[in-house]
Amino acid sequence: MFKVGITGNIGSGKTTVCKIFEVLGIPVFYADDEAKKLMVKDVVLVEGIKEAFGAESYLADGTLNRKHIAGIVFNNEEELVKLNRLVHPAVFRAFEVWVQQFKGRKDVPYVLKEAALLFESDSYKMCHRSLMISAPEKIRMQRVVLRDKVSEEEVQKRNSRQMSEEQKLDLANDIIINDDTKLVIPQVLQLHKLYLSLAQNE
Numbered sequence: 001m002f003k004v005g006i007t008g009n010i011g012s013g014k015t016t017v018c019k020i021f022e023v024l025g026i027p028v029f030y031a032d033d034e035a036k037k038l039m040v041k042d043v044v045l046v047e048g049i050k051e052a053f054g055a056e057s058y059l060a061d062g063t064l065n066r067k068h069i070a071g072i073v074f075n076n077e078e079e080l081v082k083l084n085r086l087v088h089p090a091v092f093r094a095f096e097v098w099v100q101q102f103k104g105r106k107d108v109p110y111v112l113k114e115a116a117l118l119f120e121s122d123s124y125k126m127c128h129r130s131l132m133i134s135a136p137e138k139i140r141m142q143r144v145v146l147r148d149k150v151s152e153e154e155v156q157k158r159n160s161r162q163m164s165e166e167q168k169l170d171l172a173n174d175i176i177i178n179d180d181t182k183l184v185i186p187q188v189l190q191l192h193k194l195y196l197s198l199a200q201n202e
C-alpha cells in the first residue's frame, strides 16, 4: 500500500488538509489521536506512563490527565523524550495493523498518516512520500490560541520542542502552503493527482 506521511508544525493546518483528502476518499490515520487512545487502552503503555509520570497521569475515571502530562513534558526535554519512547513504538505498530485492512482494495489507491512528529520520530522513513503543511509561525500561533483558548506562551513551548519549519521543509517531498494567501484545495487536488499516479506505478 502506498503511504503518504503528512506533517507540519503546530497549527499549520494538518488536520484541515487531511479532511480534504478524506473527502476525496483517502483514508487517514491520525497518529496523535491514536497515541491518545493507546495511552488509555494499552495496558503496558498505561503502566509505563504511570511509572514515569505518576498515578496522577490518569483521572479518577481512567481518562488521560493531559494537563498533568503536558505540564511535565513540555517543560522538560528529557521527560518528553521519555514519553515519546513509550508512546511512539505503540503508534507505529497500530499504523501497520491499520494499513492491512486496505491491502488489495481497488477503491483505496493510497493512505495518509497524519503525525505532528513525522520527521522527529523518523516515521517518515516508513512512508513512500512526505507532505509538509507550512505556514508562518505568527499565523500558526494565532490559529492555535483561537482554537484551543490557550496562551501564546503555551503554544510557543510546544512549538519550541518541534523541529524548525526550515528543517522540515528540507526533508519533505511535497509542500502545501497554508498561509491564507494561497488556496488550499487546488494544492491538495494537484498532489492527489500525483499520489494517484505514483501509487499506480508502485
Ligand SMILES: CC(C)(COP(=O)(O)OP(=O)(O)OC[C@H]1O[C@@H](n2cnc3c(N)ncnc32)[C@H](O)[C@@H]1O)[C@@H](O)C(=O)NCCC(=O)NCCS
Pocket: 009, 010, 011, 031, 032, 035, 036, 039, 065, 066, 067, 069, 070, 073, 080, 083, 084, 087, 088, 091, 115, 116, 117, 158, 161, 162
Ligand atoms: C502531552 C499530551 C498528553 C498533551 O495533550 P494535549 O491534548 O494538550 O495536546 P495534543 O495532543 O492535542 O497536541 C497538540 C500539539 O502539541 C504538539 N505535541 C504533541 N505531542 C508532542 C510531542 N511529543 N512533542 C512535540 N510536540 C508535541 C503537536 O503539535 C500537537 O499537534 C499529548 O500531546 C501526548 O500524549 N503526546 C504524546 C504523544 C505524541 O507524541 N503525539 C504526537 C505524535 S504520535
Ligand SMILES: Nc1ncnc2c1ncn2[C@@H]1O[C@H](COP(=O)(O)OP(=O)(O)OP(=O)(O)O)[C@@H](O)[C@H]1O
Pocket: 008, 009, 010, 011, 012, 013, 014, 015, 016, 017, 116, 143, 144, 147, 178, 179, 180, 184
Ligand atoms: N487556511 C486556513 N484558513 C483559516 N483557518 C485555518 C486554515 N487552516 C487551518 N485553519 C484553522 O487553524 C486551526 C489549526 O488548524 P488544524 O487544527 O488543521 O492544524 P494542525 O496542524 O492539525 O494543528 P495541531 O498541530 O495543533 O494539531 C484550526 O482551528 C483550523 O480551523
